Each structure stands twice: as C-alpha cells, then as structure tokens.
Amino acid sequence: MTHRIGIGPNLRKSAFYDATIKEGVASFSVYNHMLIPGHFGNPDAEYDRLLNSVAMWDVAAQRQVQLQGADADKLVQYLTPRNLSSTRIGQGRYIPLCDYDGWLINDPVLLKLAEDCYWLSVADSDIHLWAAAIAHEKGWHVRITEPDVSPLAIQGPKAENVTAKLFGEPVRAMKYFGFIETELKGIPLVLARSGWSKQGGFELYLRDSTYGSTLWNIVKDAGSEFGIGPGAPNDTERLESGLLSYGADMRWQTHRANPFEMGLTSLVDIENGHEFIGRTALVKAQQQGIKRKRVGVFIDDHPEPPGHPVALLCDDEPVGFVHEFAFSKRLQKTIGVGLADIARQDELFIHLNEVRHHVRVTDIPFI
Numbered sequence: 001m002t003h004r005i006g007i008g009p010n011l012r013k014s015a016f017y018d019a020t021i022k023e024g025v026a027s028f029s030v031y032n033h034m035l036i037p038g039h040f041g042n043p044d045a046e047y048d049r050l051l052n053s054v055a056m057w058d059v060a061a062q063r064q065v066q067l068q069g070a071d072a073d074k075l076v077q078y079l080t081p082r083n084l085s086s087t088r089i090g091q092g093r094y095i096p097l098c099d100y101d102g103w104l105i106n107d108p109v110l111l112k113l114a115e116d117c118y119w120l121s122v123a124d125s126d127i128h129l130w131a132a133a134i135a136h137e138k139g140w141h142v143r144i145t146e147p148d149v150s151p152l153a154i155q156g157p158k159a160e161n162v163t164a165k166l167f168g169e170p171v172r173a174m175k176y177f178g179f180i181e182t183e184l185k186g187i188p189l190v191l192a193r194s195g196w197s198k199q200g201g202f203e204l205y206l207r208d209s210t211y212g213s214t215l216w217n218i219v220k221d222a223g224s225e226f227g228i229g230p231g232a233p234n235d236t237e238r239l240e241s242g243l244l245s246y247g248a249d250m251r252w253q254t255h256r257a258n259p260f261e262m263g264l265t266s267l268v269d270i271e272n273g274h275e276f277i278g279r280t281a282l283v284k285a286q287q288q289g290i291k292r293k294r295v296g297v298f299i300d301d302h303p304e305p306p307g308h309p310v311a312l313l314c315d316d317e318p319v320g321f322v323h324e325f326a327f328s329k330r331l332q333k334t335i336g337v338g339l340a341d342i343a344r345q346d347e348l349f350i351h352l353n354e355v356r357h358h359v360r361v362t363d364i365p366f367i
C-alpha cells in the first residue's frame with residue numbers, strides 16, 4: 001500500500017533537504033513539523049553501516065529551543081526534574097520535561113552555551129510555546145527563540161575517525177555529551193559527542209542553514225574512505241539499545257507516561273528540593289507506588305509493524321502497550337518496547353490484523 005503525502009508549507013524543510021534528495025532519500029517522516037528522512041531505499045544496508053562503519057543523518061528536525069537572558073538558568077531548572085546545579089558550559093545533559101501532572105512532554109538534550117544561554121535540543125513536541133508562556137507568566141527575563149540551527153549526526157564505530165579527520169585529533173578525547181563551539185572551513189558549528197544511537201558518534205549543529213549542502217558534502221567526502229553513507233535515526237538499533245523515543249514510546253496526547261514509568265527515575269531529583277513543574281504530582285505518584293514499567297518484549301512470529309501502539313492483553317484485558325517493534329537481525333527475533341502493568345507480566349498477547357501473537361517481557365536494553 002503506498003500513499004503520498006503532499007509537501008506544503010506546513011511541512012518545514014531541513015537545511016539538508018536538497019542534499020538528502022540528491023542522495024536518493026526514499027521516505028520521510030515528520031518531526032517538529034519538519035521533514036526528516038526515514039531511509040534511503042535499503043534499510044538493511046543502513047543498519048549494517050551504522051553497526052560496522054559510519055552513517056550520516058539529517059536530524060535538523062531536532063530543533064533547538066534557545067533560552068537566553070538573565071533568568072535563563074531559573075527557567076531551565078524550573079522546566080526539568082533533573083538537578084542542573086552542577087552543569088557546566090560545554091556540557092550536555094539529557095533532561096526529562098514534565099507537565100504539571102507529572103506526564104512527560106519531551107526529553108531533550110540540554111546544551112549550556114553560556115551562563116545566560118541554553119539550548120533544548122527537543123524531541124517531537126512544541127516546547128518553545130510552553131517555555132515562552134511559563135517565562136512570561138513568571139515575569140522572568142528570558143527570551144525564547146528557535147535559532148537557525150540544524151544538527152547533522154555522524155554515527156557508528158568509525159564516526160570518530162571521520163570527525164577527527166574533519167576537526168583534528170583532540171576530538172577523540174571529547175567526553176560523552178560534551179560540546180564545543182567551532183567552525184569547519186568557515187562554517188559556524190557546535191560539535192558535540194552525542195547522537196541517538198549506542199554505536200558512538202558526534203553531532204554537528206550547523207549554525208547557518210545556507211551551508212546545508214556544503215556541510216553535507218564536506219562530511220560525505222571526509223567519510224568516504226571509512227565507508228560513510230546516508231541514513232537516518234534507526235528504529236531497530238534504538239530498540240535494541242533501549243533509547244527512548246518521545247512520540248513513539250509515550251506521547252502526551254495519546255499515551256501518557258511519567259519519568260518513573262519510563263525508566264528515568266535517576267533523572268528526577270526530588271530529594272534535594274529544587275522547584276520544578278510536576279514536582280507535586282511526581283512526589284504523589286512515587287508515594288502511591290509506580291504501577292507500570294517500561295519493558296522490552298519479544299514477539300512470536302514476524303508480524304508487520306503497524307506504525308502505532310498496540311494494546312498488550314492479559315486474559316483479554318488491556319494491561320499496557322507495545323509502542324514499537326522491529327525485527328532484530330542481531331538477535332534474530334522480533335523485539336519491541338512497551339509499558340506494562342508491573343503485576344501482570346505473564347501470558348501476554350497482542351492482536352494484529354486479527355492474529356494473536358504471544359509476547360514475552362524482558363529487560364532493556366536488549367544488547
């Protein structure tokens with residue numbers, strides 16, 4: 001079944017759009033109202049490339065929400081349950097964001113660029129509106145913008161070689177989630193050791209979208225001796241590695257979850273008492289006991305993924321969801337992630353196209 005989606009002005013184009021078209025992008029998805037490549041025609045080869053050599057991904061749809069001003073630090077700390085007091089300039093942090101009821105609304109990477117300037121590298125929800133409203137209502141001095149910043153990811157075991165060839169040997173010593181403001185042949189960038197895979201790599205945050213194709217080609221040329229090729233955030237690898245995907249694994253509109261349920265308890269700092277949105281609700285949730293848990297699942301047979309969450313059933317009663325699944329080549333099994341009632345994890349099933357598939361719960365990460 002093939003459908004076509006019209007590309008109109010509501011779908012923003014990435015700075016790397018022209019470059020990915022030239023590379024033969026075969027499918028797009030939509031993330032933060034922007035087109036994001038899904039794959040380039042050979043998902044199997046793209047998975048192998050990520051695991052064995054190096055891939056380059058247009059992740060410009062990971063938009064930056066910039067908080068700038070004298071109260072930027074106050075705002076960012078109020079937005080997240082994670083205590084940020086020890087965060088230094090040049091350090092990235094993975095931070096959950098919750099609403100007032102404790103439900104996750106995003107899980108960005110935070111970059112501290114200056115004492116009064118932060119970027120939230122957001123997942124797929126409109127955090128700029130949320131942050132701006134809160135700042136305004138609080139009367140805090142902080143300006144919220146979406147700057148012209150477009151991340152390009154280099155991921156895989158040879159990503160370090162490519163990045164060292166481009167920026168010099170010292171990048172090999174960069175810490176995980178550390179970043180620097182730099183340039184490449186006059187192109188302004190932030191270079192970070194990060195990315196949405198567990199195969200290692202870097203993200204180049206391009207700071208001027210007019211250089212999109214130029215930067216793409218520079219990375220492609222430097223990477224050719226290491227076998228670089230185009231790719232995209234890889235759902236199979238992320239399931240194997242247990243990385244969270246806001247929008248897939250939880251989404252405020254359709255399937256809410258709190259950070260305890262999603263396995264982010266270590267990022268919720270209730271003990272040291274900083275004030276943050278959702279605190280009261282999370283304290284209460286913790287006192288009442290957490291009843292659901294993020295789980296890995298093995299699914300019998302090799303069903304076709306439906307592209308949306310499916311109910312997990314126990315004695316024909318819904319006891320949770322499977323949010324996403326895929327066939328893992330490394331495990332030779334269909335694996336997935338979901339959220340399930342802690343007390344009901346035996347004899348589970350899902351129904352797909354009127355076929356019943358047995359589901360077995362396991363720990364994540366798979367690999």
Ligand code: THG
Pocket residue numbers: 062094107108109121122123124151194195196197203242243244245246
């Ligand atoms: N990089 C950048 N921005 C992003 C993402 C990214 N924005 C959207 C999305 N990804 C945000 N979500 C995540 C989810 C997981 C991770 C990063 C961003 C991640 N998690 C590691 C893990 O779970 O093992 C490390 C978490 C930690 O340090 O505690 O990397 O990928 N720029």
